[in-house]
Amino acid sequence: MKKLLSLVLALAMCLTLVSFASAETVEEVIAQAQNMTLEELFQKAIEESNGKRFDAVGNSSRGKSVLPIFVEELQKINPGYTLDYEGGWQQPKENKIFDQLTEDVNGANHVMSMTLIQDGNQIQSKMLDTGLLLNFVPKDWQEAEGVAKEGNETPLALQTLNKVFMFNNLGEKTYTNMWDFVRDGEAPLFMGVNSELVGKNFLYMMTNDKYATIAKEAYEVWEGRNPEDDALIEDMKLDAEDLGLTGENVQYGLAWVYLWCEKYNEETDDGPICNTLVTTSAKDQAGLLVYSKLRSVEETAESSVNNITVAAYQDGYVGIGGYAYKHYLMLTKTSPLPWTSCALIAYMTTTQDGFKAWGKDMGGYAPVPACMQDHSHDGGDEFPAKNDRGYDWWINEGKLVVEEPAYCASVSGTMSDWIDGIVAGK
Amino acid sequence: MTTATTREAGGFRRTWNRFRTYISKPQNAILLALGIILTITTIFPMYTIVRDTVRLHPGSIDTQEKALNNQVDALGTTLTTYNWTNLFTDTITTRVERERVTRSVASIYLWTPLLNSVLISIFACFGAILYGGVFAYLVTRTNLKFKKYLSSIFIFPYIMPQWTLAVMWQNLFNSNAVTGGNDGLFVALFNTYMPKWWCEGLFPVSVVLAIHYAPFAYILIGGIFRNMDANLEEAATILNTPRYKTFFRVTLPLVKPAILSTVLLVFSSAMGSYPIPHYLGLTTLSTQYVGMSSNRAGQASILAVIMMLFGFLILIVNQRTTSGRKNFTTVTGKSGQSSVVNLGSVGKYVCSILFVLLTLFTGILPIILFAVETFLPNPGDYSFLTHGIVGHTTTKWWVTSENVTENGMYGQKGILYNADIWNAFGGTFLVAICCALVAGTIGTLIGYCVSKNRRSKWASYVNNMAFLPYLMPSLAVGVAFFIFGSGVGIYNTFLLLILAGTVKYIPFASRSALNSMMQLSGEIEEAAIIQDIPWWKRMTRIIIPIQKTSIISGFLLPFMTCLRELTLFMLLCGQGKIITTMLGYFDEMGLYAFSSGINLILIVLILLFNTLVNKLTGASIDSGIGGGD
Known part of the structure; x- marks a missing residue:
């Protein structure tokens, strides 16, 4: 009996050690993800988040409209893939997004996987200088034709408005x-x-x-x-x-x-x-x-x-x-689903479908030209101000x-x- | 040694026995439990605000100025007095009218907002008492016509989210020539330009707050007028005292406690109001708190502490002024007689028409404007009226069934098809129902237990602890629960909203229950005790049925208030969680058609619910705070 107990305990210890050894930090995930294509990231996302809960926080409510399209993309690879995102895209009021992210990362219960956030000043001083948010630049973005890297890379900009x-x-x-x-x-x-x-x-x-x-x-x-x-x-x-x-x-x-x-x-x-x-x-x-x-x-x-x-x-x-300001995309330092976040960020910043929620409006510009829709004739001759x-x-x-x-x-x-x-x- | 041990053991046993005897009475056990729970739920959030004033906030001025390492303090563990010393002792060099001036930090961030907050609170009290008090007198003590209609319509501004009147004020009176921007309805229809002080700042904020809280005064003062013993007034009449003298020397002193109650309640509510000053362009402590929270987070919490101190101050004033009474909102003993003052055959119609017109402006006009707004092609675009083109109306705000970004829809579906709006309604109802049930139950128990332990200091403490959050400005309570909720990981959850709402609204139920329980003779329950009827049976078969109207009012008021509350909840959740944060979002975005439609639905629902409860139980919204009758 004692031997059996010892065996079980030893097995449990080994499993624990293995699981600790295989746990990757968000920084490590980002380091690997930055060398992967969108398809590879999709694969990783499916492995990581199938059937799980996804939460994010953003200044723009349009983030939630990307999630169903993103899931559809993943379902093209794995038809059985599901992601629970209902009510998971939060949009706090009155500048509370920074407090919410701070508390989420510093607290015991990490819920938020990523953020779509604006206000460069606070992002720099409250999120980047403190290391609460981590930057991820997709490989496909880096290699995209005509990408406007200057001022859009660190932190990664979804769009300039x-x-x-x-x-x-x-x-x-x-x-x-x-x-x-x-x-x-x-x-x-x-x-x-x-x-x-x-x-x-x-x-x-x-x-x-x-x-x-x-x-x-x-x-x-x-x-x-x-x-x-x-x-x-x-x-x-x-x-x-x-x-x-x-x-x-x-x-x-x-x-x-x-x-x-x-x-x-x-x-x-x-x-x-x-x-x-x-x-x-x-x-x-x-x-x-x-x-x-x-x-x-x-x-x-x-x-x-x-x-x-x-x-x-x-x-x-x-x-x-x-003037122009930007919407930035970043992962939280304690992101529960870092691979999925990286895949979503890559999808939003390198494909027209991923950027569609924002691209349909004039006055919002993605760094990757291929994501953009043409708005130079929105007003035609009748309303030139809209061109x-x-x-x-x-x-x-x-x-x-x-x-x-x-x-x-x-x-x-x-x-x-x-x-x-x-x-x-x- | 053995004797000493035995003595100690005996002492402990005596204390334990005394405790067991004390706790064996249900009212004592409940009081003990509620006292502990309320202390935690009320004091702990307050403590978190105070602590926030001495924490360092990465990216805020306390870390920038001190050149402290943000990395080290990302957890906010280092404590500092910097926020206090900087706010109260430091200066800033800036420019006013092109000249360089050095001003104290407090003069920019504290004193002016504080003064404005105090002034709007005073003016709102004065206005609410004048308007609500006169109306209460006319409805309860005179032969005014259309009483039933006027009484119902008078409480509309309290039912509506408070900033809707502020938005209406803007839409009515703003003009290109005075406030900048486009012309409001008043200019468009009558070509009349109102001065700037009328359109923005202290005056409109005070007036809108007074209109919003006048129903408070009506409910409280009306409750006393309705039950006032007419013998004293009749004695004065027999002694040939002039009517004005009778009013000022007899009637008015009798309603003094109710006036004081109104002052205390309106003062704290007005002080914590955020949306009205925000929309009408006045810097108060509430608006300053929101404005400072990015760069001066710790100092914003100092502002919240100051608002809390006002709550404590009001509680002390309340204690002092009502120390000779059982409690300040209760009406005096019921009278078998009441007299009706004759306004005269013309006077009763003149007064009625005057109030019909006033309530038309404060109760009916907003509803009409809300309804019309939902059919305008652009927010505030009354082309169909000013140019007589009927085609310039639309039903798109109601019936658009697809995501459309053109024509002002901003990707929103029409109200009837908009799942976000209906989900937010669902969230609001969930919060309101839970708050009403929990606050109502706790409040009723407090009322019962306190009335059974009238001389107990602990009962008095529990009663005060339950009432304290109500005297705290809503924003301060919201801030406290935001810091508390974020710390324990329940930000943006219904749990946090229900917790904050419950703590804030327990006083509605506890006051209502206490007032009614005080009127209940102890003999009724004693008879049941003699017959060995268990406590729960005494409550459900005797106490609650007798005072059901007041108790249901204690459930109804938190429910109604929750439905249209913004200031308390706005820091606690995202904008789509409940309907008022969503309403505020639509108003800020200028999507007035959506906000007007939501307002309409909200008002209709509240009125329907009020009517339903009234028909079923006899309770209604205007029999709550005043203690019922």
Whole structure:
């Protein structure tokens, strides 16, 4: 009896050791997955998650619409494959996604496998610097034709979205320079800097010398230029010093940020901004909003897409045409289903079907061109504002200010208070 | 040694016997158990908030400024006083009207929001008491016409999610010339531009809150007016006292406890309100908390602590001012007589029409606008009205059966086909039913046990512990349960929502039950005890049947309140979990057709349910907090 017991115990110990030895960390899975094709990842996902529960958290609710298509893809390989994802794609409110991920990784019960997340500043400081989220770059993505790697690789971007300056064109005012949006008497519609934090990141990025220089060049040819603004820009050198900003033309960027914060008219979301701007009564009103919102307008006697002009689409427009932020895809450090997460991320970032939930909208651009749908003729001749000129045009001609997580995180400590002080003093 | 041991053993046995005797009474055992449970569920979440103020938060200012290693503190184990010292002693150099200014951190993040929170709470109290109190007097003590209709319609703003009135206010009064953006309905129809103070900030927030909480005042003050002994007023009349003097010297002092109750309840509720200030552009502690939570997470928790302190303060004020009474919401003894003041043959119609018009604005108009909104092609686009084009209406918000991204649907199916919306409704009902059952049962037991131990300090403690969460601003309770729930891994679960809702709404049931139990003579139960009837039988066959109306009200109020609660739940779950977070999402996105449709369904369901319960049991929403009658 004793011998039997010893044998059973020894067997149990061996099994435990084997299972410990074969358990891979998420980092190890990623290291292997980065050298695999999409088909190989699908195979791994089937082995790992068949019949299991999948949970993820995202800023975009569209993530949940990819899951059934993803499962269908896996079922083409293994018809018996199932994945329990009902209610598994969560979308927390009020910036709680970072707290939720932190608690999930640091807690005893790890539920979240991956995330689709925005706000480069917080991602850098709360998720990457702390090692709570891990980056995975699919092999097929690396090798895709024409892939835009710069700024999209670490962390891996699902898409770049643009928010652009628009104005209601039924009034008398013209907006041909980025400084026109901050001249006296303006109150452009904009989401609050503390409710939509990518908007605050845009303001941080304006102090980056690349964009501050664009602001300087625009200011120098601005017809509305005046001595008070000249003095303000000069005075901003003091603020730049306080804030630890060292760029050559940073005072121009800071001055523009100051004037913008002092003047913008806060709205709860881009939806209401769009609904407002397209109406006949919103004469001479400007705003900075997600470009894709124009698709939501139904033509009536009161509302029309033709009542607005996209500022950067005008001939001779000078300065930035808006800003760009990104949706990033990453795995949690404690992902319960890392292979499945890697397969899903690869599917979303390298195939048109995987990106379809986002690709159907104008103003959202995948780094891999093959994933994209053409939106350059969405409005035709009837609604030219809806003809999307594409990522390259917006970056080079439209001069979008592109979010950089590391830069945002490096200046947010001081800039955030400076901006909050201006907004509170309005 | 042996003697000492024997003495000790004897002492222990005596204590144990005393404890056994104490615990053998069901009311004592229940009180003990509930006291321990409520202490944990109320105090522990509060402790987590306080602890959060001294934790380091990676990516937040406490780690950035201190240059602490985020890697080390990813678990948030290092403690610091930085958040307190920075908030209360540090300064920030910024710009106001182009000039460089140095301001204290507190002046930017704390003092102004705190002042605004206190002011809206005061104004909301004043407005709610004035509007609700006058209405209560007219309905209960005068020959006002259309009482039944007015009484029902008056509580509509309390049934509706509170921010719907705020959104309606915006849609009515905003204008391109004053607030920027497009013109609201008021300008479109009457070409009248309201000033900015009317459209945004302190004034509209206070007015909307006052309208929302006026039913509170009506229920509480009305309860006393309805049961007031008319002998005192009649004595004053016999002594030839002028009517105004009778009102101010006799009537008003009698309703003072109810007014105080209203002040305490409305003050804490208004202080914790998030959506109304959010929509109407006022920075309060609640909106500031949400705004600060990314970069100043620890300091946001300090704001929550301050909101909690207001709750404690209100509890102390409540204790002091009601120390001479059994409890502050209870009505005075029932009177066999009540007098009706004659408003005059014209006056009764004038007053009625005035209130019909007012309730039309606060109760009927929002419902009409909700209904109309669901047929507009674009949110707020009244082309069919302003241009007389009937074709500019649509049923797409209701009947679209496919995922459509064009024409404003944002990939959502119409309300009738939208599984997300109906699932969220299901989630809301699950939470509301569970909260009502648990809170109602616990509250009823507390009411019963406290009434049986009126002089016991422990009973008083349990009673206060049960009431405390109600005096805490909803956002502070939400924050506490968010930190607590995230820590124990139950974030975004129905369990967390039910737990928070139960703790927050036990007071509805406990107050209602306590008031009714106080009216119950001890002899009734004693007779059953003599006959050796077991406790559960005494409860189910005697106590509950006698006071069933008040007890059911104690179940009904948590249910109704849960259905339309946002502030408490918004930090505890994702946006599709329950209908109010989904409603808030649609409102924020500007998809007013969806939010209006949901609102309509919600209101109709609440009214149907209220009517059903009223028909079946005689209980209704307006017989709850006031203690029933």
